[in-house]
Each structure stands twice: as structure tokens, then as C-alpha cells.
Amino acid sequence: MTPGPTSPATVLRGAAVGTLTAALAAAAHAGSGGGLPSGAGAVQLAVLAVVVGGFVVVVRGGHRFLVLTAAMGAGQLLGHALLSASGHHHGAAASGADVAMLAAHVGALVAVAALVTVGELSCRAISRTVRAAVLAPAIRVPAGRAAVFRRCDHPLRSVLQLAASLSHRGPPVGIS
Template identity: 40%
Template sequence: MTAPRTTPTARMRGAAVGALTAAMAVAGHGFGGGGFPSTAALTLLVLGCAGVGALTGSIRGGGVLALLGALACGQLVGHLALSTALAHQHAGADLSPRGLSMVLGHAAATVVCATLIRAAERLYGPITRVLRALLRPTPAPPRATAGAIRAAGVGAAGPMLLDFAISRRGPPAAARA
């Protein structure tokens, strides 16, 4: 049994989910007041987001809801990676203004990522068609040789083919100039 093949857009979607989730998790976390990560936190974040991106890229099909779900999971993984490494822990549901601003920051990052990825998916087809047309090698013009012309039947039948273009009209035989 062979594994199902994924489309190029599914792989690109996975890569975009992984990369944008990491970037937007840092932005959402910083916007929410959680601080910006150190090198250890970034390493943990990249590993987690790469895993989310790989899982997203392996999903065949999937619409907007699957994309939003993958991005929400990515934001959760990103938040957990950043909060673990930055040592700010949550004790249950954090309904403080800082906690709500953190949730809103991650939610806004999810919506921004989904919008960017959907726009890129819509533009993938037209952009690749234009690039293929621009980068397609042009064939060399055929060289006409005497052998090729005779092989095509023009050499021997030339007078018959050009008969319509040659005028046979001349002065009457009886009239002399």
C-alpha cells in the first residue's frame, strides 16, 4: 500500500503554518505582555512549530476550518513553549487583563496567519502559470535546407505549387510590337 500523495499546496501550507505560527506566536506573546524569548525559548518554539507544520502539511484537503484549527494548535504550542521557557506560568484560567490580552494577541495572530496563508494559496496557481510561461524555453526555429524542402515535396512540385502566382498572360500572338 502506498502512502497518499500530498499536493504542493499542502506542503507549502504546512511550511507556512510552521513558519508563520512561530513568528506570530512571538508577536502575539510579546503583544500580550509575555515578553520576548531567549535562545532556548526560540529553539523550543521552532521545534514545536515545525512539528505542527509537518502535521498540517500531511493533511490532505482541509478547508478554512482545518487551517484555523492547525493555526490555533500552533499558537497553543507556541504559547506553551514560550511560557515554559520564559517562566511565566498560568494557574488555571487567567481572566486578568494580562491574560485576556495574551489570548487576544494569540487569536489575532491566528487570524492574520490564516488570512496570509489563504491569500498565498489563492495566488499560487496564477503565479506559477505566469512563471512557467516566462521560464519556458523557446524552441529553436527550424532550419530550412534544400534536402528538407525536397523531402517535403516542394522541390519537384514547385512549379505546380506556385502556378497560381505566375501570370501566363502576355501580348497576343498575332500582335507584334
């Protein structure tokens, strides 16, 4: 079974979710003192972005807010695990900064998922409006039958004009 055609809005949603997942993971990593990821960490985040974005494109109900939030949350957890494996570690005990970072992650996830959902709905609504305006059905006017007259009681106008333009005068009588 081959998948059906993918709409441009779905592809844009996947790209936005993947990119924003990696950007949030990198921002959290940098904000917690780990610096911006480079080398293997950056490549791993790029692969994670492609996987999360592709998942949101192909999963059923990927346009819903809860699905987007869950996918981005899983992406954040995987991003944290990937960046931890590349050398970024938090302390064993949860400090106030870790709780603040977790709250910031959750707030950012909810805000980004809401923005992506509203953006896709707006894109679909605008696309439907433009499509309806551009592809408005043409009003068909039924073609009438052309009347053909084969015989009429009065002479044609061109015959009348020709008769009026002819001179009925002959040569002078006295000249011979």
C-alpha cells in the same frame, strides 16, 4: 504506499504556517511580559514550527482556511504550553489583559490564515498562467511535398545565360 510529489506552493504554505505560528507564540509571550523566548523555549518553538508546518503540508485539505486556522490555533496552544513549562506563567484569574491577549491571538490567527490561503491561491494562479504562456502549444505546419521535375520543355536559365555570354564572332578574315 509512498506519498505523491509535493508542490512548491504546498511546501511554502507549510513553511509560512510553521514560521508564523512560532512568531505569533513568541510575540504573545513577549507581549504578556514574558520576554522573548531564549534557550530551551526558543528550541521548543522551533521544533513546534517544524511540526505544525509539516502537518499542514501532509494533511488532506491543508490548503483550506479552516484547516489552517485549526492547525495554527493548536500550534498557539502548544506554544503557550511549551513557554509556560519553561517559566512563563499567567495569573490564575482571567484579567482584562488575558482577554485582550486571547482576542489578539484569535485576530492574528484569522488574519494570518487568510493571508496564507490567499497567497497560495495567488501563487497557484500565477504559476498556471506562466506555465500556460511558456508551454503554449506550437502550431505544426504540415510539410508539403517538394515537387521534383525530371524533364521540362524549356532550357534551364543557366544554359540560356551561358549561350548569351558566348561570342559568335570568329577571327578576322584577312589575317592569315
